[in-house]
Amino acid sequence: MTTRGREVDVGDRASEGARQERNGAAGPRGADGTATATPAVAVDGLYKQFGSGADAVTAVDGVSFAVDRGSVVGLLGPNGAGKTTLIKSILGTVRPDAGSVRIMGIDAREAPREAYAHVDAMLEGARNDYWRLTVRENLRYFATISGVDPASVADRHERLLERLNIADKADEPVRNLSRGMKGKVSLASVLGGGADVVFLDEPTLGLDVESARTFQAEIRRLAAETGLTVLLSSHDMGVVETVCDRVIVVSDGRIVADDTVDTLLGPDGSHTVRLTSPAFDRERVAALRDRVAVTEVERLNRGARIEVTTDTDGLYALMAHLREHDVPLSRVRTVERGLSDVLVDLTTDAGEG
Amino acid sequence: MDADTEKRATGGRDGVERAGYTHLARAVLYREYLVFVRYPANAVGGIVVALFFFGVLFYGGRMLAGRALTDSIEGLVVGYFLWTLAVGAYAAISNDIGSEVQWGTLERHVTTPFGFAPVILLKGVAKLVRTFITSGVVLAVMLVVTGTTLQLDALTVVVVAALAVTSVLGVGFAAGGIAVLYKRIGNWLNLLQFGFVLLVSAPAFDLWWLRLLPLAHGSALLQRAMVDGTRLWEFPAADLALLVGVAVAYLALGYVVFRYTTGRARRLGVLGDY
Secondary structure, eight states, X not given: OOOOOEEOOHHHHHHHHHHHXXXXXXXXXXXXXXXXXXXXXXXXXXXXXXXXXXXXXXXXEEEEEEEOTTOEEEEEOXXXXXXXXXXXXXXXXXXXXXXXXXXXXXETTTSHXXXXXXXXXXXXXXXXXXXXXXXHHHHHHHHHHTTBOGGGGHHHHHHHHHHTTOGGGTTSBGGGSOHHHHHHHHHHHHHTTTOSEEEEESXXXXXXXXXXXXXXXXXXXXHHHHOOEEEEEOSOHHHHHHHOSEEEEEETTEEEEEEEHHHHHOOTTEEEEEXXXXXXXXXXXXXXXXXXEEEEEEEOSSSEEEEEEEEHHHHHHHHHHHHHXXXXXXXXXXXXXXXXXXXXXXXXXXXXX | XXXXXXXXXXXXXXXXXXXXXXXXXXXXXXXXXXXXXXXXXXXXXXXXXXXXXXXXXXXXXXXXXXXXXXXXXXXXXXXXXXXXHHHXXXXXXXXXXXHHHHHTOHHHHHSOTTOHHHHHHHHHHHHHHHHHHHHHHHHHHHHHHHTOOOOXXXXXXXXXXXXXXXXXXXXXXXXXXXXXXXXXXXXXXXXXXXXXXXXXXXOTTTSGGGGGSTTHHHHHHHHIIIIIOXXXXXXXXXXXXXXXXXXXXXXXXXXXXXXXXXXXXXXXXXXXXX
């Protein structure tokens, strides 16, 4: 049997709590909870095909979505799904065959300089700054490149360095820093230019646990306090679940899901429980099927392990039924589907469809 | 710290002043300066290599040609000086673009509100300034080694040499653009710099059409300035106009090629690949 569940521990609850707390401001609303007229990013019918004839590969296939200001949106999908091409098409480093991109209401094709003045991106993990320059010099240089007078954001740079715990390395050449530190410098240089929208491709790649948590907290803080809009692509589902208001799942160049993390994870009040009992035989399991949805059954040497999904009342009724019939339970586990399970389901379904 | 102050201090556009081209030029030049002073080995290595080849040329030539070479040593020194400038300018643009791709910084220059080409051009100018310094050192050593005296009117030399090399910046632009499109072709494009030897030594005053090639006309004027002592204002207006025209034309042509190749790289989705 393939187990696609994630067994919950106390630590997971903390991030779930943070997610649920955010959920009220998620979706089609800005950071202040009010609907915003102009999305930070609006993509409409984006299409990109590489090659031609029999060798043609459609990397982005009619993708449309909008991202409201101050929200953090995760862009997920398996390798080769088209995420990077989609991001690059939005950024203009890949020219789409069709469709439009608007950044802060500005058409990126008609007025690219004005549109991209609002944008910065961290596309290559740790290496998107100059390693021969110091941390501070990188921040100043890339702030200028993004169209900002570095003197006017000097305070911001100091705050960012402090918040990312790299202030003591500010005058150190980046090449001398550890991989995790380099990642932080990269992030700082992207955030330090005061962009309204940032694209982060695998931003936590190579970061240790503490650094990844600092990153997550900083992203949430900037989104909440400054209205920063973030589109991030990551294979780290923990980061996505913790940070993102909303998730867009891409498969074969198409959007196969676009919703809040909680909605994707399943409706509230639904429980999936894994029960192990030596008394579970064919008849008893058949009887249980009449009461609850038995989603999986694994035969054991003695008895079986079953997985059932039901609501709270159904769970109480199930337990009462088992007790009434003296069914011993050797193990009870609550199973919560993780985002990675949802992603696999969605992209597999899309592939099969 | 209240919310507004916090916002200004750590994110968002409030309180942020826009940077102009002056800020951009200062940032690009300052970066070049930092790399130059912090990692002098690269510059020193370039000077040593340039002087080594000049030594081979000078002493080898003297062994083979004897007095004939000594009589034309001023021309050789001026030509070699211009060649090092040209190679520096060319490599600056064409190689720099490849490096940016490898460093993952190219996209950030592509999405800059200043536009990709102006940033790359400024980077080329920054490298040109650096090349003027290193080539100046090479020139000084060459003069000492050969015991040659040249007329070094700074204004004339800088203006004529800079305009001559501007045409090479255009060629570098085109080569950089082609390298973005066909990544691994960079080493082949580097061979072009040996073609600059022909252009520097081209008899531009004998064959008029040679003056339309990059470097050739500028090289001839620089020879007059540094060997004969002709000042900038003493050149015929037509010669200066042609120098400016060739510089602008090749720069514009290089820019057009660069725009086309980077545009094609975007269509093919290979802009940031290496």
